[in-house]
Amino acid sequence: MKKTLLITGGAGFIGSHVVRLFVEKYPDYKIVNLDALTYAGNLENLKDIENAPNYVFVKADITNAEDIYAIFKQFNFDGVIHLAAESHVDRSITDPNAFIQTNVMGTANLLNAARLAWKGNFEGKRFYHVSTDEVYGSLGAEGFFLETTPYDPQSPYSASKAASDHFVRAYGNTYGLPFVITNCSNNYGPNHFPEKLIPLFINNICNNKPLPVYGDGKYTRDWLYVVDHARAIDMVYHGGRNGETYNIGGFNEWQNIELVKLLCKEMDEKLGRTPGESEKLISYIKDRPGHDRRYAIDANKINKELGWYPSVTFEEGLSKTIDWYLANEEWLNHVTSGDYQSYYAKQYADKGASSFYGE
Ligand code: NAD
Numbered sequence: 001m002k003k004t005l006l007i008t009g010g011a012g013f014i015g016s017h018v019v020r021l022f023v024e025k026y027p028d029y030k031i032v033n034l035d036a037l038t039y040a041g042n043l044e045n046l047k048d049i050e051n052a053p054n055y056v057f058v059k060a061d062i063t064n065a066e067d068i069y070a071i072f073k074q075f076n077f078d079g080v081i082h083l084a085a086e087s088h089v090d091r092s093i094t095d096p097n098a099f100i101q102t103n104v105m106g107t108a109n110l111l112n113a114a115r116l117a118w119k120g121n122f123e124g125k126r127f128y129h130v131s132t133d134e135v136y137g138s139l140g141a142e143g144f145f146l147e148t149t150p151y152d153p154q155s156p157y158s159a160s161k162a163a164s165d166h167f168v169r170a171y172g173n174t175y176g177l178p179f180v181i182t183n184c185s186n187n188y189g190p191n192h193f194p195e196k197l198i199p200l201f202i203n204n205i206c207n208n209k210p211l212p213v214y215g216d217g218k219y220t221r222d223w224l225y226v227v228d229h230a231r232a233i234d235m236v237y238h239g240g241r242n243g244e245t246y247n248i249g250g251f252n253e254w255q256n257i258e259l260v261k262l263l264c265k266e267m268d269e270k271l272g273r274t275p276g277e278s279e280k281l282i283s284y285i286k287d288r289p290g291h292d293r294r295y296a297i298d299a300n301k302i303n304k305e306l307g308w309y310p311s312v313t314f315e316e317g318l319s320k321t322i323d324w325y326l327a328n329e330e331w332l333n334h335v336t337s338g339d340y341q342s343y344y345a346k347q348y349a350d351k352g353a354s355s356f357y358g359e
């Protein structure tokens with residue numbers, strides 16, 4: 001094998017697309033997927049490549065420093081692509097400590113393991129940290145996040161990701177660890193856990209359940225198809241400059257309510273419902289505390305430097321995503337059984353949405 005790469009969080013939403021891309025595109029790389037399999041990690045996401053000769057799965061928790069160092073010694077990695085994280089803002093509001101542990105301490109454990117295992121000989125090595133645009137805070141009606149925008153995280157999730165970004169840069173500056181960081185906008189696509197807006201609403205529309213829109217619904221997000229994020233990660237891993245940050249986004253802003261209406265329209269067509277039927281499920285509920293108003297990425301740097309552009313329009317990506325969920329009812333049933341029900345009840349019960357339960 002030419003290279004051995006560690007991908008953390010590879011059983012999650014974005015990580016599974018990154019693992020698949022690398023396993024299929026680079027048969028001469030050994031791809032080690034390290035994941036703790038939390039509620040968000042699911043090996044069903046990787047069934048199609050689980051027997052590939054260049055793929056290895058290791059169940060481990062990045063908060064366990066000893067285990068992580070032992071895995072680095074065992075595999076002698078050439079590079080790391082770090083995606084493992086607690087990733088949902090609403091959960092970070094209920095339980096911030098889990099985010100501090102995994103996103104901050106877990107990232108520090110990986111940095112320490114890389115530094116020790118590579119023994120200061122960083123030739124040909126790379127530590128790639130996958131981050132979010134949420135570290136930049138919230139925009140008003142105008143403007144975009146640039147790579148130079150000062151960090152101003154507003155939620156426990158974004159604060160923990162910002163802290164982890166700072167640690168990665170600090171290890172680069174202090175120890176010379178070769179790193180690259182990307183900050184990406186909101187992803188959507190197949191295998192997205194149905195706690196985030198798009199998959200949650202697809203699932204609820206299928207089940208004729210209310211669609212819980214926070215606040216006035218005029219919050220804005222910049223949406224990118226997950227496969228395009230994975231393509232960008234491949235390009236940055238192989239072509240990005242050491243010590244640089246690249247913002248990733250598709251210049252694709254949507255107010256939540258407009259997106260939800262488009263989703264309802266598409267779902268009506270695909271489910272053979274009367275036009276307007278799914279929209280009736282929209283239900284405005286109590287806002288998320290500290291809700292960031294608008295995110296929007298300026299992706300000019302990655303466009304110009306690496307020639308990366310999204311491959312699908314939002315309409316195409318959304319249509320593919322809905323088709324995937326409609327074709328993968330079993331996947332959806334598995335991930336929404338058990339703990340999901342109690343999460344859902346707790347998350348939405350005290351927000352003027354009590355009629356959601358006991359139906
Ligand atoms: P996800 O929640 O779907 O998956 C996270 C994965 O990490 C899961 O497989 C989980 O089992 C694993 N994990 C969690 N804690 C772990 C631990 N302590 N040890 C080992 N593994 C652990 O997340 P995602 O949406 O795929 O996001 C992946 C990365 O991309 C995250 O770092 C996130 O901050 C970043 N990101 C996400 C988005 C987005 O829209 N989802 C946008 C930009 C950046």
Ligand code: TYD
Binds near residue numbers: 196197213214221288
């Ligand atoms: P989400 O998918 O949680 O991503 P993030 O908060 O990281 O951007 O939410 C996207 C937007 O949708 C955000 O403005 C919050 C809103 N939202 C709702 O209105 N209702 C919901 O049930 C959820 C989960 C999100």
